[in-house]
Amino acid sequence: MSQLIINLDDNLLQAAQEYAHRHGQELDKLVAELLQATVRPAAAEPAPTARTQVLSARVQKLYGALKAPAGFDYKKELEDGLANKYGV
Numbered sequence: 001m002s003q004l005i006i007n008l009d010d011n012l013l014q015a016a017q018e019y020a021h022r023h024g025q026e027l028d029k030l031v032a033e034l035l036q037a038t039v040r041p042a043a044a045e046p047a048p049t050a051r052t053q054v055l056s057a058r059v060q061k062l063y064g065a066l067k068a069p070a071g072f073d074y075k076k077e078l079e080d081g082l083a084n085k086y087g088v
Contacts, residue, residue, distance in 0.1 A: 008016070020027040037057040055063065068074070082088070 016030070017027055020030045023030070
């Protein structure tokens with residue numbers, strides 16, 4: 001396994017170490033996971049289409065967690081919500 005040395009602002013390093021500790025991870029493994037999620041092979045990612053876009057890892061974890069009722073029209077709901085909020 002190769003090593004990489006990076007320079008970080010002291011405050012960022014401390015915050016990263018605290019984050020890793022709170023999540024029960026070692027900082028080097030956390031950084032490796034974040035890099036892997038960022039640079040994973042393009043073949044593993046679904047090809048974006050006109051109706052889809054590549055989602056971040058955090059959003060992918062949430063994908064499918066909410067089930068909308070059959071016939072739910074999110075565009076109409078959004079339009080109604082904005083009209084209600086802005087009184088249009």
